[in-house]
Amino acid sequence: MEFERPVFELQARIETLKQDSRVNAGEISKLISKLSELEGQVYRSLSAWERVQLARHPKRPTTLDYIRMISDEFEELHGDRYYGDDPAIVGGIGKMFGMPIMIMGHEKGGNTRERISRNFGMARPEGFRKTLRLLKMAEKFSMPVLSIIDTPGAYPGIDAEQRGQPRAIADNLKEIFGIRTPIVVVIIGEGGSGGALALAVGDSILMMEHAVYSVISPEGCAAILWKSREKAPEAASSLRLTSEDCLKFGIIDDIIEEVHGAAHRDPEGNAEKISERVASELERLQKHPIDILLKKREEKFFAMGEFEEPPQDA
Amino acid sequence: MNWLTRAKKGIITWRKKDVPDGLWEKCPSCGEILYRKELGKHLSICPKCRFHFRINASDYIDILTDDGTFSEINSGITSSDPLDFKDSKKYKDRLKASKKKTGRNSAIVTGTAAIKGHKAVIAIMDFSFMGGSMGSAVGEKIVRAVKKAIEERLPFVMVTASGGARMQESILSLMQMAKSSAAFAMLSRAELPYIAILTNPTTGGVAASFAFQGDIIIAEPQALIGFAGPRVISETVGEELPEGFQRSEFLLEHGMIDMITSRDELKGKLGFFLDSFMSGVSAIAEDKNLENDGKTISIIR
Ligand SMILES: [Zn+2]
Numbered sequence: 001m002e003f004e005r006p007v008f009e010l011q012a013r014i015e016t017l018k019q020d021s022r023v024n025a026g027e028i029s030k031l032i033s034k035l036s037e038l039e040g041q042v043y044r045s046l047s048a049w050e051r052v053q054l055a056r057h058p059k060r061p062t063t064l065d066y067i068r069m070i071s072d073e074f075e076e077l078h079g080d081r082y083y084g085d086d087p088a089i090v091g092g093i094g095k096m097f098g099m100p101i102m103i104m105g106h107e108k109g110g111n112t113r114e115r116i117s118r119n120f121g122m123a124r125p126e127g128f129r130k131t132l133r134l135l136k137m138a139e140k141f142s143m144p145v146l147s148i149i150d151t152p153g154a155y156p157g158i159d160a161e162q163r164g165q166p167r168a169i170a171d172n173l174k175e176i177f178g179i180r181t182p183i184v185v186v187i188i189g190e191g192g193s194g195g196a197l198a199l200a201v202g203d204s205i206l207m208m209e210h211a212v213y214s215v216i217s218p219e220g221c222a223a224i225l226w227k228s229r230e231k232a233p234e235a236a237s238s239l240r241l242t243s244e245d246c247l248k249f250g251i252i253d254d255i256i257e258e259v260h261g262a263a264h265r266d267p268e269g270n271a272e273k274i275s276e277r278v279a280s281e282l283e284r285l286q287k288h289p290i291d292i293l294l295k296k297r298e299e300k301f302f303a304m305g306e307f308e309e310p311p312q313d314a
Numbered sequence: 315m316n317w318l319t320r321a322k323k324g325i326i327t328w329r330k331k332d333v334p335d336g337l338w339e340k341c342p343s344c345g346e347i348l349y350r351k352e353l354g355k356h357l358s359i360c361p362k363c364r365f366h367f368r369i370n371a372s373d374y375i376d377i378l379t380d381d382g383t384f385s386e387i388n389s390g391i392t393s394s395d396p397l398d399f400k401d402s403k404k405y406k407d408r409l410k411a412s413k414k415k416t417g418r419n420s421a422i423v424t425g426t427a428a429i430k431g432h433k434a435v436i437a438i439m440d441f442s443f444m445g446g447s448m449g450s451a452v453g454e455k456i457v458r459a460v461k462k463a464i465e466e467r468l469p470f471v472m473v474t475a476s477g478g479a480r481m482q483e484s485i486l487s488l489m490q491m492a493k494s495s496a497a498f499a500m501l502s503r504a505e506l507p508y509i510a511i512l513t514n515p516t517t518g519g520v521a522a523s524f525a526f527q528g529d530i531i532i533a534e535p536q537a538l539i540g541f542a543g544p545r546v547i548s549e550t551v552g553e554e555l556p557e558g559f560q561r562s563e564f565l566l567e568h569g570m571i572d573m574i575t576s577r578d579e580l581k582g583k584l585g586f587f588l589d590s591f592m593s594g595v596s597a598i599a600e601d602k603n604l605e606n607d608g609k610t611i612s613i614i615r
Contacts, residue, residue, distance in 0.1 A: 162568055164570050193488060221401075249486055
């Protein structure tokens with residue numbers, strides 16, 4: 001990405017200097033600390049529209065990348081048992097720190113071929129129904145759930161509508177309030193609309209620093225409200241879709257700060273931050289009796305929204 | 315060129331200005347020019363082709379509830395523009411215009427009423443208020459209405475008419491899908507019936523939440539119902555959409571709704587289902603009464 005250029009240039013210079021025996025180690029370490037300073041500056045001074053680009057960065061780790069890094073073992077489970085298996089959604093049983101956990105999420109794919117076969121992480125009804133099946137399995141066997149969010153949105157296709165896209169999302173949203181096991185949600189990239197939300201209800205909702213979460217894509221919003229997709233940058237800033245905005249509006253519980261400026265700069269380092277955070281959240285959540293947890297889950301969402309009410313009505 | 319070819323080529327068409335404003339209306343389905351007063355007498359159903367014209371929340375109150383029984387709750391709740399949103403217009407100005415146009419403070423009306431003698435909580439979305447879009451005010455009013463139904467052991471009836479979430483409230487509006495779903499999950503656990511009536515259009519975030527959570531889902535004829543809008547879908551898949559796609563008849567065929575009911579028969583159907591469901595609810599309450607050795611549990615009827 002254009003805004004990353006200074007970081008890459010400095011990094012390339014460091015690599016060249018490392019090869020040169022005449023350059024002393026002190027000079028290189030000075031440059032390395034300058035690099036981390038630069039990473040901080042570059043990735044923390046982006047416009048909303050650049051943040052959207054960063055959240056969609058082709059090198060950004062995907063759900064399966066994180067699953068591989070954070071779980072010791074992972075057995076993927078397939079299919080919704082009604083119609084098919086949606087490649088845009090992955091899920092299965094993993095072990096984290098030796099403990100079993102149900103992990104699920106949207107998978108965008110890591111390269112062009114994968115992205116096409118994964119439908120760019122845009123789920124169809126069978127994908128949402130697969131997650132509901134896995135949620136119920138997790139509940140049955142008292143496994144906690146980690147749900148990882150990264151999608152432009154639910155798939156707007158003829159087949160998806162025929163098979164009941166609205167009903168599939170609506171079912172998840174209703175059923176999840178009765179799933180009697182702790183659920184941690186991490187938004188890692190794009191939290192796009194209802195297709196994201198269908199997997200994003202839980203007890204602890206975390207967001208990677210450079211992820212975005214919005215009711216509609218900036219392009220879609222611009223097309224409708226500005227009558228021009230070119231206005232996407234304006235729409236991006238109006239939509240207030242950054243992690244800081246989401247925290248401010250009470251939509252998420254916390255931000256996971258990205259190390260080395262951005263997740264794709266250090267996938268392992270960022271995966272480690274996620275796994276530590278998920279572990280501490282689960283530790284905290286498992287202390288609550290399950291009925292209290294469900295009550296809190298419900299109340300968390302009841303509290304979302306801002307409105308006015310005249311006093312005589314209260 | 316003769317008249318017929320010109321007409322076929324669409325050179326001569328009815329335009330808005332051909333229809334005196336307020337007096338006549340053209341049926342978008344069959345093209346019939348209808349006298350508006352006459353149309354109003356027929357619940358805004360085209361007498362020729364049965365096309366259902368869009369009507370507002372007050373009209374549905376008249377059509378669905380017993381005379382004089384509707385009592386509104388939380389009418390003052392309104393959006394507060396938390397994002398200070400501005401596109402080509404300010405959200406605040408759009409809200410002001412909608413309030414003036416509809417005389418309401420939000421895109422939904424909630425309250426209690428009797429329907430064929432059954433007391434119920436009823437919520438009706440109003441498309442004329444910013445396309446019936448769901449923001450924080452709509453979400454909050456639904457939650458409070460559902461809680462009232464649970465407190466008073468009443469069934470819930472919803473009439474949807476919405477293009478989906480309200481973009482001007484961005485992420486807060488998206489969350490209203492989860493918020494309202496939490497409420498209907500609660501209603502479900504309380505074993506109280508929820509009947510959803512889907513009218514034209516019911517799409518986006520409203521379709522993908524409470525519209526499809528009803529125990530019974532009824533649609534008006536020819537209503538557009540779906541998650542994604544038809545234009546987005548045809549742009550995405552790059553092909554023409556099949557005839558009748560995302561219309562009520564299509565949804566019935568694909569098993570997504572229970573029935574299609576024309577507006578003039580809705581109240582009768584509601585009466586039937588409320589009667590069927592609530593006699594069960596009352597029986598359970600009576601059983602509990604016996605179990606509790608005379609300790610009274612109020613049965614709302
Ligand atoms: Zn007609």
